[in-house]
């Protein structure tokens with residue numbers, strides 16, 4: 001099969017498209033997916049550059065990519081929910097290196113769901129990591145409920161632009177933060193209010209939010225604490241770090257003594273039930289990914305460079321045909 005591989009860590013110039021052996025027949029609980037599209041996530045670039053090599057040492061050649069949309073090519077023993085030919089979307093667990101930037105990939109049945117009928121393969125491939133992160137961060141980590149106020153920092157990016165739509169679908173009142181050039185985009189996504197971070201620092205406002213999702217991870221818990229709701233506001237960051245872990249521990253401990261504000265982080269889980277929630281939102285017209293650009297597999301390096309700009313509007317997608 002054709003795949004985008006790296007033979008050593010480094011920049012996007014290390015990505016090569018070439019023939020590699022097929023993944024082999026699916027094992028118990030596995031589905032072999034013929035990939036029609038994948039999308040680029042910051043984590044793919046971290047794996048490529050070697051930034052996470054101490055946590056996840058690679059065996060080269062390595063195929064990158066965590067998101068996938070395509071058709072079931074074959075099912076392994078114990079797979080009950082899919083048949084060859086079914087259109088599906090889902091992904092490789094982020095605790096692994098990836099592997100969906102290829103014509104075929106093996107995925108756990110529990111990390112796959114039927115593709116939303118209203119989305120193309122390219123659109124569906126934009127969802128798994130980004131939209132699952134936004135859903136699990138807002139609903140599970142933030143405990144966001146209908147009618148509550150949520151602020152999304154980094155609302156124009158892969159995670160953020162899904163989070164604006166998911167938060168609206170959950171019935172929340174959404175404040176979305178991005179640069180000046182993305183203000184109209186945020187309104188089109190359905191944000192109730194938008195803030196241009198180049199013009200205003202929202203943490204200085206005399207206002208409070210029940211959940212602050214720091215999708216861009218440009219802030220700290222201590223920046224946001226003054227604008228978290230006093231009766232139990234939650235700050236959720238997409239990027240864990242030593243300072244955040246201290247605040248997670250302190251606010252959890254403080255909870256035993258009546259402190260209500262919390263710091264949290266998220267590690268996305270590819271879960272079929274949550275993919276089905278997203279598919280429902282998409283088919284109800286509540287969630288539609290914005291594709292910044294769709295690249296053919298042969299231009300995988302350009303797709304990584306585009307993502308690396310740090311100012312992608314929506315998602316960078318790679319078509320595999």
Ligand SMILES: NC(=O)c1ccc[n+]([C@@H]2O[C@H](COP(=O)([O-])OP(=O)(O)OC[C@H]3O[C@@H](n4cnc5c(N)ncnc54)[C@H](OP(=O)(O)O)[C@@H]3O)[C@@H](O)[C@H]2O)c1
Pocket residue numbers: 041042043094129130133153154155156157158159160177178179180181182197215216217218238239240266267268307310311312313314
């Ligand atoms: N823990 C997990 O499971 C998990 C899962 C997915 C992603 N992540 C992490 O979450 C982060 C975001 O991922 P992503 O896919 O959304 O990345 P992305 O698509 O590359 O995000 C780009 C966005 O960041 C915005 N941005 C840049 N500087 C900003 C600032 N100072 N303030 C507010 N927004 C700013 C940009 O908006 P402007 O162009 O308007 O500046 C752009 O739209 C990454 O660090 C990623 O590794 C973690």
